[in-house]
Amino acid sequence: MKLEYIRLINFRQFHKEQLADFSTADDLNVTVFHGLNGAGKTSLFIAINWCLYEEGGADIGMLVNKKAWAETAIGETVPMVVTIGFIHRGARYIAERAVMLKKAENVPLNLKAEFTLSRTKKTGDTKPEPNPIGVMNAILPSNVRPYFFFDGEKMDDLTKAGSTDVQEAVRNIMRLPALERAESHLQQIADEFRREVKKKGSHELETLITHEQDLREQKEKALKRREELKEEIRIGRAQIEDIDAKLRGSEAAKELQKRRDSIDRYIQDNEIREKQIVQIIQKLTNRSYTIFLAESCKKAFEILDQKRERGEIPSGIREQFIKDLLERKICVCGKPFIEHDEAFEHLRTLLKRSSSKDIENEVQHLTGNIRLLSLNTETQISELNQRSKELAQLKEHTERLYAESDDIKRQLKGISEDKIAELEKMRGRFTQKYETNIAEFGKTESNISSLDNQLIDIRKQRDIAEKKEKEIALLSQKESLAQKAADAVNLIKEEFFEETRKEIEATTKDVFSNLAWKQDHFQDVRLDQDFRLEVIDRWGMTTRKELSAGERQILSLSFITAMSKLSGEEAPLVMDTPFGRLSGNHLTAVAQNLPSLTPQLILFVTDREWDEASKTNLEPRTGQQYNLCFNEKTGCTEISEVFYE
Amino acid sequence: MSSVKGSDRVSIEENVHDIYKSLSEKSAQNPESAPFLLMKDVFMWAVVIGVKNGKRRPLTEVKREIFRWDQFSQDLDVPALRAIAIAETGDVELLLREDEILRIAEEFANEGIKQIKKELLDQPAKALWNLVDIVRYQQ
Amino acid sequence: MKEKLLELIKQLDPELQELVAEVIEKEREFLDYLKPRGVVEEIRDLIDRHAKDDLGLLNQGGRK
Numbered sequence: 001m002k003l004e005y006i007r008l009i010n011f012r013q014f015h016k017e018q019l020a021d022f023s024t025a026d027d028l029n030v031t032v033f034h035g036l037n038g039a040g041k042t043s044l045f046i047a048i049n050w051c052l053y054e055e056g057g058a059d060i061g062m063l064v065n066k067k068a069w070a071e072t073a074i075g076e077t078v079p080m081v082v083t084i085g086f087i088h089r090g091a092r093y094i095a096e097r098a099v100m101l102k103k104a105e106n107v108p109l110n111l112k113a114e115f116t117l118s119r120t121k122k123t124g125d126t127k128p129e130p131n132p133i134g135v136m137n138a139i140l141p142s143n144v145r146p147y148f149f150f151d152g153e154k155m156d157d158l159t160k161a162g163s164t165d166v167q168e169a170v171r172n173i174m175r176l177p178a179l180e181r182a183e184s185h186l187q188q189i190a191d192e193f194r195r196e197v198k199k200k201g202s203h204e205l206e207t208l209i210t211h212e213q214d215l216r217e218q219k220e221k222a223l224k225r226r227e228e229l230k231e232e233i234r235i236g237r238a239q240i241e242d243i244d245a246k247l248r249g250s251e252a253a254k255e256l257q258k259r260r261d262s263i264d265r266y267i268q269d270n271e272i273r274e275k276q277i278v279q280i281i282q283k284l285t286n287r288s289y290t291i292f293l294a295e296s297c298k299k300a301f302e303i304l305d306q307k308r309e310r311g312e313i314p315s316g317i318r319e320q321f322i323k324d325l326l327e328r329k330i331c332v333c334g335k336p337f338i339e340h341d342e343a344f345e346h347l348r349t350l351l352k353r354s355s356s357k358d359i360e361n362e363v364q365h366l367t368g369n370i371r372l373l374s375l376n377t378e379t380q381i382s383e384l385n386q387r388s389k390e391l392a393q394l395k396e397h398t399e400r401l402y403a404e405s406d407d408i409k410r411q412l413k414g415i416s417e418d419k420i421a422e423l424e425k426m427r428g429r430f431t432q433k434y435e436t437n438i439a440e441f442g443k444t445e446s447n448i449s450s451l452d453n454q455l456i457d458i459r460k461q462r463d464i465a466e467k468k469e470k471e472i473a474l475l476s477q478k479e480s481l482a483q484k485a486a487d488a489v490n491l492i493k494e495e496f497f498e499e500t501r502k503e504i505e506a507t508t509k510d511v512f513s514n515l516a517w518k519q520d521h522f523q524d525v526r527l528d529q530d531f532r533l534e535v536i537d538r539w540g541m542t543t544r545k546e547l548s549a550g551e552r553q554i555l556s557l558s559f560i561t562a563m564s565k566l567s568g569e570e571a572p573l574v575m576d577t578p579f580g581r582l583s584g585n586h587l588t589a590v591a592q593n594l595p596s597l598t599p600q601l602i603l604f605v606t607d608r609e610w611d612e613a614s615k616t617n618l619e620p621r622t623g624q625q626y627n628l629c630f631n632e633k634t635g636c637t638e639i640s641e642v643f644y645e
Numbered sequence: 646m647s648s649v650k651g652s653d654r655v656s657i658e659e660n661v662h663d664i665y666k667s668l669s670e671k672s673a674q675n676p677e678s679a680p681f682l683l684m685k686d687v688f689m690w691a692v693v694i695g696v697k698n699g700k701r702r703p704l705t706e707v708k709r710e711i712f713r714w715d716q717f718s719q720d721l722d723v724p725a726l727r728a729i730a731i732a733e734t735g736d737v738e739l740l741l742r743e744d745e746i747l748r749i750a751e752e753f754a755n756e757g758i759k760q761i762k763k764e765l766l767d768q769p770a771k772a773l774w775n776l777v778d779i780v781r782y783q784q
Numbered sequence: 785m786k787e788k789l790l791e792l793i794k795q796l797d798p799e800l801q802e803l804v805a806e807v808i809e810k811e812r813e814f815l816d817y818l819k820p821r822g823v824v825e826e827i828r829d830l831i832d833r834h835a836k837d838d839l840g841l842l843n844q845g846g847r848k
Contacts, residue, residue, distance in 0.1 A: 281777065299732035359738070363740065381780065
């Protein structure tokens with residue numbers, strides 16, 4: 001950043017508009033403003049800070065030029081503006097802070113304060129930045145600014161014994177807080193993640209997988225058993241068939257077996273028929289609910305009827321018909337009526353109340369259907385009774401058939417020829433086994449079906465658990481990353497602090513050795529671990545407490561310039577009365593060397609400071625010189641350029 | 646519900662969903678234990694039992710949608726629900742507001758389903774026969 | 785001094801370098817541009833992105 005010019009309007013001592021250019025040449029990089037005390041040097045310095053950062057203008061009302069203020073009538077406004085043009089990295093900027101003050105009863109009212117930052121592009125057109133404060137901070141951060149725009153009065157404080165200003169300065173310019181925060185935030189985040197991992201971790205997935213395996217084994221077993229049963233059932237049936245055939249073949253048992261065969265067929269048919277009837281009954285009962293609606297239907301019917309009677313639903317009377325009547329103002333019976341007649345009103349009310357065609361239709365529909373509902377009830381119930389009876393009879397029949405079958409069994413067991421009795425006994429056993437198997441088969445089937453459902457369930461649970469595992473893996477990774485990063489920053493931080501300290505120490509020493517009067521007996525400049533600046537004398541003792549004001553100022557100056565060098569920021573050194581306590585050789589040394597330490601140097605000095613050695617030493621490097629002339633009569637200062645002969 | 650596009654669903658309380666399920670699941674294979682062919686049949690029965698008891702309860706708990714309006718039969722279910730709604734409120738205009746008719750039905754069902762469970766599932770015999778008994782008893 | 789910092793970062797574990805550099809840069813931004821809040825949130829996002837990358841969860845697939 002290099003300042004190019006400044007323009008003030010009604011700012012402090014500067015009445016109306018005052019301009020000044022800053023020198024931007026490389027060799028003539030010094031711009032000087034000199035004047036008597038109170039002439040306005042500090043005001044100019046404040047103007048720069050106020051314009052760019054709104055600093056130093058605590059009470060705006062006091063900033064406005066008194067003359068302009070006095071010349072303003074009550075109720076009128078007076079502007080106060082500071083404009084600064086500067087270049088930064090090849091781009092040209094115009095920063096302006098403007099305030100409109102309204103004079104209300106002699107008290108200034110701040111109407112509007114605005115900060116704009118415009119950038120001139122290579123094409124030549126100027127565009128205002130949408131985020132002026134942000135861009136300004138990107139050019140030169142606000143917290144670093146005090147080390148570039150430096151108030152000479154404060155220089156002393158910097159290196160006074162017990163001051164922590166040096167430490168503050170180093171921390172700010174080197175952005176050490178950024179590292180500290182990085183470490184602390186990373187640690188905070190790592191701790192958070194660690195807690196979350198602990199909370200979420202579980203052995204859920206393991207348990208689910210074990211459970212699933214277990215279910216699969218059960219299913220395997222069940223499938224196997226089902227196959228076995230199928231086979232046994234098949235065999236059982238064959239065995240029974242076999243015996244039946246033998247019985248059919250035997251003269252003694254033939255008749256009984258034939259009878260039994262036909263009984264079995266009947267029983268089979270009956271069972272099929274039973275199933276059918278049950279399904280029919282099922283359907284019937286579903287539809288039989290209307291049996292409970294007798295009362296509701298009756299009531300609904302009455303309501304619908306009532307409404308129709310009261311003429312609220314024009315039954316059969318068309319809406320259009322009524323409209324026609326109303327228009328022609330003739331009653332149905334042919335008699336004319338006038339408006340507001342009772343009949344007219346009644347018709348109009350009917351028309352309003354009568355809902356649209358939709359209701360008419362729905363009502364008709366519903367009335368019809370309600371009638372059908374009761375009909376439905378009757379038919380369903382009667383058929384239900386019928387079918388129930390049928391079912392009962394069928395069951396009874398089947399009972400009898402079973403009884404008959406038992407009887408045949410007994411008879412066959414009694415026949416001794418052809419080993420009929422034994423055959424029948426065997427048949428009995430086979431049948432029992434067969435029926436047991438059938439029952440078990442049914443159970444196994446339903447068991448398999450249930451296991452299948454459970455497996456589907458478990459799969460769903462597993463998917464959820466697996467997702468959770470992935471989440472935990474991610475959390476774990478994040479925790480590890482955050483922690484490693486925090487540890488890394490901790491390492492870097494220590495090293496960086498140390499390197500920083502060393503470099504600042506070295507650079508400060510370097511500058512100090514340039515600025516200090518050679519006769520001074522200093523040996524070394526140290527910046528210790530706590531960032532305290534010390535000058536070591538030739539006897540190895542720290543001398544800070546014994547440094548003269550002038551020497552301390554030089555130390556401060558050295559430090560400031562060292563900082564501005566190392567900060568990596570490109571900005572001019574703007575100093576307000578930097579030579580206040582310097583004199584003689586000290587002043588000479590500083591004046592000679594200061595311009596080389598910065599790309600652009602802007603100084604606000606008293607006449608005395610300028611007159612002394614500084615003039616001879618600084619003038620060769622000065623590109624612009626201004627004198628601040630205070631006019632006793634007006635109470636205002638004029639900036640007037642000083643030209644060389 | 647002639648004007649309904651069939652896009653809306655009937656709701657029940659979440660905590661009775663299991664009752665509806667067990668009474669209608671696999672109704673073709675197990676007619677005796679799951680007597681109702683569809684969930685809407687369970688619903689209709691729950692509605693009329695609620696009507697019979699003269700009580701209805703607004704749905705408050707977590708709700709669950711179980712089937713669409715278009716499942717109702719035009720010849721039986723729809724007129725029944727309309728008659729019930731008109732008898733309950735006396736408001737014929739309801740015929741144009743199907744959603745209100747349904748809300749009334751849902752509230753009756755919400756009450757009736759409790760008794761359905763008691764009568765059909767909590768009894769020793771199988772559900773279908775308990776249901777037949779209920780019909781018989783009403784005659 | 786920025787170079788010094790970068791030098792130190794280069795001495796770290798390669799998998800951490802980018803993350804640490806980004807975090808420090810974010811903190812500097814927030815410091816300089818006077819943004820009061822939200823930096824922790826942004827750092828969490830950075831960690832999230834790097835962790836997912838490490839686990840190969842980003843669509844680009846695998847390490848760079």
